Amino acid sequence: MIPSGLLPTGFRDRLPPHADAAAAAVGRMLEAAFAHGYERVSPALAEFADGLAGRLKAARAQDLMRMTDPASQRTLALRPDLTAQVGRIAATRMAHHPRPLRLSYAGQVVKLRASQLRPERELLQVGCELVGLDSVAAAREVVAVAIEALEAAGVRGLTIDFTLPDLVDTLAAGPLPLAEDEVEAVRARLDAKDAGGLDGAGAAYLPLIEAAGPFAAAVERLRAFDSAAVLASRLDGLEAIAASIGGRATLTLDPTERHGFEYQSWLGFSIFADGVAGEIGRGGSYMIVRDSGEEPAVGFSLYIDPLVDAGLAAAPRRRLFVPLGADARVAERLRAEGWVTVCGLTPEDSAERQICTHVLVGDRPQPL
Amino acid sequence: MIPSGLLPTGFRDRLPPHADAAAAAVGRMLEAAFAHGYERVSPALAEFADGLAGRLKAARAQDLMRMTDPASQRTLALRPDLTAQVGRIAATRMAHHPRPLRLSYAGQVVKLRASQLRPERELLQVGCELVGLDSVAAAREVVAVAIEALEAAGVRGLTIDFTLPDLVDTLAAGPLPLAEDEVEAVRARLDAKDAGGLDGAGAAYLPLIEAAGPFAAAVERLRAFDSAAVLASRLDGLEAIAASIGGRATLTLDPTERHGFEYQSWLGFSIFADGVAGEIGRGGSYMIVRDSGEEPAVGFSLYIDPLVDAGLAAAPRRRLFVPLGADARVAERLRAEGWVTVCGLTPEDSAERQICTHVLVGDRPQPL
Numbered sequence: 001m002i003p004s005g006l007l008p009t010g011f012r013d014r015l016p017p018h019a020d021a022a023a024a025a026v027g028r029m030l031e032a033a034f035a036h037g038y039e040r041v042s043p044a045l046a047e048f049a050d051g052l053a054g055r056l057k058a059a060r061a062q063d064l065m066r067m068t069d070p071a072s073q074r075t076l077a078l079r080p081d082l083t084a085q086v087g088r089i090a091a092t093r094m095a096h097h098p099r100p101l102r103l104s105y106a107g108q109v110v111k112l113r114a115s116q117l118r119p120e121r122e123l124l125q126v127g128c129e130l131v132g133l134d135s136v137a138a139a140r141e142v143v144a145v146a147i148e149a150l151e152a153a154g155v156r157g158l159t160i161d162f163t164l165p166d167l168v169d170t171l172a173a174g175p176l177p178l179a180e181d182e183v184e185a186v187r188a189r190l191d192a193k194d195a196g197g198l199d200g201a202g203a204a205y206l207p208l209i210e211a212a213g214p215f216a217a218a219v220e221r222l223r224a225f226d227s228a229a230v231l232a233s234r235l236d237g238l239e240a241i242a243a244s245i246g247g248r249a250t251l252t253l254d255p256t257e258r259h260g261f262e263y264q265s266w267l268g269f270s271i272f273a274d275g276v277a278g279e280i281g282r283g284g285s286y287m288i289v290r291d292s293g294e295e296p297a298v299g300f301s302l303y304i305d306p307l308v309d310a311g312l313a314a315a316p317r318r319r320l321f322v323p324l325g326a327d328a329r330v331a332e333r334l335r336a337e338g339w340v341t342v343c344g345l346t347p348e349d350s351a352e353r354q355i356c357t358h359v360l361v362g363d364r365p366q367p368l
Numbered sequence: 369m370i371p372s373g374l375l376p377t378g379f380r381d382r383l384p385p386h387a388d389a390a391a392a393a394v395g396r397m398l399e400a401a402f403a404h405g406y407e408r409v410s411p412a413l414a415e416f417a418d419g420l421a422g423r424l425k426a427a428r429a430q431d432l433m434r435m436t437d438p439a440s441q442r443t444l445a446l447r448p449d450l451t452a453q454v455g456r457i458a459a460t461r462m463a464h465h466p467r468p469l470r471l472s473y474a475g476q477v478v479k480l481r482a483s484q485l486r487p488e489r490e491l492l493q494v495g496c497e498l499v500g501l502d503s504v505a506a507a508r509e510v511v512a513v514a515i516e517a518l519e520a521a522g523v524r525g526l527t528i529d530f531t532l533p534d535l536v537d538t539l540a541a542g543p544l545p546l547a548e549d550e551v552e553a554v555r556a557r558l559d560a561k562d563a564g565g566l567d568g569a570g571a572a573y574l575p576l577i578e579a580a581g582p583f584a585a586a587v588e589r590l591r592a593f594d595s596a597a598v599l600a601s602r603l604d605g606l607e608a609i610a611a612s613i614g615g616r617a618t619l620t621l622d623p624t625e626r627h628g629f630e631y632q633s634w635l636g637f638s639i640f641a642d643g644v645a646g647e648i649g650r651g652g653s654y655m656i657v658r659d660s661g662e663e664p665a666v667g668f669s670l671y672i673d674p675l676v677d678a679g680l681a682a683a684p685r686r687r688l689f690v691p692l693g694a695d696a697r698v699a700e701r702l703r704a705e706g707w708v709t710v711c712g713l714t715p716e717d718s719a720e721r722q723i724c725t726h727v728l729v730g731d732r733p734q735p736l
Binding site for chain 2: 015023039040047072074076088091092094114335341345346
């Protein structure tokens with residue numbers, strides 16, 4: 001017999017006031033995105049597992065929560081991520097919509113397994129995707145919308161950590177040649193900041209480890225390192241994005257960070273906020289697979305749970321108790337003025353029991 | 369090979385502008401409920417299947433979409449309904465919270481099977497539960513909040529169809545005795561309006577079929593039928609609720625309707641809206657099972673999908689195209705004034721391509 005309140009690992013209920021705080025944060029984020037022309041899509045919660053897996057990298061396809069569907073006699077999976085679904089919608093039902101296409105979304109995603117880093121298996125994901133472009137102008141807009149969405153939700157002290165996901169490929173194809181079987185090893189060692197492991201042809205990549213850090217200094221070191229100027233357009237792009245952000249976020253650059261950016265093309269970024277453990281969002285440029293070829297896109301995802309857990313938007317509640325028998329029209333008028341009214345339904349009910357801050361006396365709220 | 373855009377039966381993606389319309393409707397409904405003191409809970413998307421099934425009537429327990437959880441090696445199920453989860457939260461984690469407890473919720477629910485009447489298997493459910501009371505005053509508040517929530521979302525032309533779920537039990541225990549094995553048969557025949565099938569002791573129940581219809585006349589016929597006055601308190605309660613609704617909804621009474629009200633106690637109601645096929649919501653009084661005994665509650669659920677499908681809140685979009693190179697500060701100021709700005713990111717981009725209604729000329733929006 002299971003205690004009736006017990007939930008599976010990684011699942012949880014949100015109670016007041018946290019559930020309202022999460023909903024309010026989502027609402028404000030998508031409102032900010034809407035003001036930039038991003039319109040919402042609500043993808044299905046479950047899909048055919050093989051279709052969904054086909055649009056994910058192998059590592060993430062293994063992370064699907066699967067179930068057998070008696071209606072179709074096929075295996076379905078819960079979405080582990082909304083970005084891939086938005087890509088599917090852009091590539092199919094909205095294929096003929098003019099580009100760039102601006103879409104936003106919010107919804108629950110479910111992972112098969114919890115990790116130590118992220119114990120939740122059900123997460124609330126919010127984001128925007130700009131489909132049809134992955135230019136600097138497109139990335140600049142997407143980063144700006146991410147910042148505005150977070151600011152609108154009351155998140156302060158943002159740090160954006162940029163990365164260049166295809167850096168090693170670019171250098172290996174140019175001035176710092178690597179054998180095909182060396183590329184992956186060099187990538188892994190750079191990602192692990194494992195300077196000692198970079199030997200042979202990989203040793204030439206050593207300065208990249210030193211290039212991580214505060215944005216301006218890191219770009220300067222990368223420019224010095226990039227004597228062949230194969231990275232110049234990327235660095236120009238990064239600097240243009242950074243300039244448009246101005247002082248709204250602290251910027252860092254970790255050019256060889258690749259964890260979770262395996263499917264990104266020239267640009268990736270992670271978002272952090274003061275007082276919140278771990279990253280609160282990420283984004284970058286990538287390619288959407290279509291029937292004929294690929295289409296560039298750039299977007300971001302934000303995770304609401306760590307923000308709410310850190311106390312986001314726990315606004316003070318102002319609740320007005322309306323004793324049993326009070327004039328309902330007075331309560332109605334006060335609600336129209338923005339009050340939350342809690343009506344007594346029994347003679348025993350009281351402002352204290354209903355955890356109210358005010359009580360209606362005559363036709364006026366009085367603080368308790 | 370599955371075409372990549374195909375979804376399992378009963379699942380679908382919502383596209384612009386319908387996804388925004390659905391989110392806006394949910395937001396307005398819960399804002400209206402919040403003004404009455406209803407605070408949000410967000411129950412987990414999945415639970416242990418046996419725990420979830422234990423809180424549902426047998427018929428609904430069979431409607432669970434199940435999956436095996438590798439983490440716990442147990443069977444989970446997606447929630448088919450949020451009311452039972454809110455009851456669980458009220459009975460466990462919020463057991464010691466003062467009563468009455470006012471909770472609201474919104475989220476997706478998933479059914480195992482589609483029906484002809486309801487082809488969707490993934491539905492967006494919104495609702496409120498008032499836990500700790502099922503008095504007339506409690507029911508009156510809940511019905512009023514349901515109406516306000518629907519009005520806030522722009523739903524017009526409401527009809528509320530009341531029913532008395534325990535009517536036959538009450539009469540059978542009093543003036544119109546039935547053998548235990550007759551009760552179910554009489555209930556089923558009344559529900560089917562099968563007058564010919566009501567024979568023997570059941571024949572005395574025949575007038576109840578005639579009592580369905582417009583509210584005032586139906587109550588009058590029921591009072592005439594109820595010579596022993598065992599229904600008097602219920603009918604007084606219904607009339608008090610009806611009086612508080614005033615002209616905000618058309619009221620009907622179908623005292624023997626029971627489809628879907630199997631778990632309700634003295635009061636049930638269905639909500640309909642002009643121009644929307646089928647019911648858009650339902651509610652009533654019921655009992656929540658707790659470790660020690662039961663606790664009364666009254667609540668309602670609304671279904672957003674039929675409302676959005678019927679064209680709810682498809683507000684006209686006003687989008688302002690901001691050509692490439694325009695002053696970003698002008699666009700920012702216009703967003704602060706409520707404009708949706710869509711920035712050109714390439715020289716080829718245009719107001720027409722971006723389906724805009726206005727274009728920025730100098731620092732002023734001009735209609736197209």
